[in-house]
Amino acid sequence: MLKANYHTHTFRCGHAGSFKDEEYVEKAIEAQFQTLGFSDHIMLPGFEQYKYRGNFDMCQNYYNSINSLKEKYKERIEILLGFEAESFPKYLPYYSELINNKIIDYLILGNHMSMDRFGRITSMFGKVSTASDLYLYYELASKAIKTNLFTIFAHPDLFLASVEVFDNDCYKISNKLIELCKQYEVYLEINVGGIRNGKKMIGTENRFIYPTDNFFDIVSLQQAKCIIGIDAHSPYNLTDYDSCIEAVQFAKKHDLILCDHINFKHR
Ligand SMILES: [Zn+2]
Numbered sequence: 001m002l003k004a005n006y007h008t009h010t011f012r013c014g015h016a017g018s019f020k021d022e023e024y025v026e027k028a029i030e031a032q033f034q035t036l037g038f039s040d041h042i043m044l045p046g047f048e049q050y051k052y053r054g055n056f057d058m059c060q061n062y063y064n065s066i067n068s069l070k071e072k073y074k075e076r077i078e079i080l081l082g083f084e085a086e087s088f089p090k091y092l093p094y095y096s097e098l099i100n101n102k103i104i105d106y107l108i109l110g111n112h113m114s115m116d117r118f119g120r121i122t123s124m125f126g127k128v129s130t131a132s133d134l135y136l137y138y139e140l141a142s143k144a145i146k147t148n149l150f151t152i153f154a155h156p157d158l159f160l161a162s163v164e165v166f167d168n169d170c171y172k173i174s175n176k177l178i179e180l181c182k183q184y185e186v187y188l189e190i191n192v193g194g195i196r197n198g199k200k201m202i203g204t205e206n207r208f209i210y211p212t213d214n215f216f217d218i219v220s221l222q223q224a225k226c227i228i229g230i231d232a233h234s235p236y237n238l239t240d241y242d243s244c245i246e247a248v249q250f251a252k253k254h255d256l257i258l259c260d261h262i263n264f265k266h267r
């Protein structure tokens with residue numbers, strides 16, 4: 001049904017199922033994907049985050065495993081090696097090294113949290129409750145987009161996950177972020193993970209935490225490019241066709257420009 005998925009995690013992050021990388025490839029072939037991109041939560045030198053991302057010493061194993069699957073399956077499916085990474089200013093030079101030295105094929109921006117200069121996590125953007133956190137989300141995301149290192153903005157409306165009223169600040173931030181994505185050719189992701197988790201009461205509204213109608217109405221107005229990302233934490237997410245169909249319907253409902261594959265900036 002989908003041609004490509006660029007948002008796939010592995011057991012290394014500590015909160016995905018304990019499947020082998022190859023099981024994701026097998027399921028992707030079963031689902032008739034032409035491309036499967038691995039984008040595990042980035043493992044960072046000098047920073048550990050238990051149950052959130054793998055430790056840095058797992059990195060080489062990730063590269064070796066995905067690169068050998070690339071080779072093994074090359075006649076059947078295109079496999080890409082990437083990371084989902086936060087906008088941590090301290091680590092942006094590291095990301096640039098990974099891309100420029102072609103160690104990885106691509107980066108997707110998952111602006112989950114902020115880090116201060118001491119390497120401490122300060123805000124979690126799935127639980128934004130103040131305008132200053134909203135603006136911090138915007139600042140960090142725009143800083144990352146402007147590096148030109150990222151090709152996809154994963155769940156770009158994560159900052160709205162627990163926001164009850166889409167006010168003027170939300171509108172302004174959404175508008176500016178979408179504009180930037182257009183300018184830097186970053187695809188906005190319709191995240192199937194949010195759809196899989198079902199709707200929740202947020203304020204008076206029963207909705208997905210993401211994707212959100214308010215945000216994607218603006219994406220539609222601005223005619224920015226979108227891509228569906230399965231955000232797989234299990235190989236079975238790749239063959240969960242119902243959730244994928246719902247994502248396609250979401251795109252249709254909002255009249256979005258839905259791309260079925262990406263030509264990566266850095267390859
Ligand atoms: Zn995850």
Ligand SMILES: [Zn+2]
Pocket residue numbers: 084110112154155
């Ligand atoms: Zn994410």
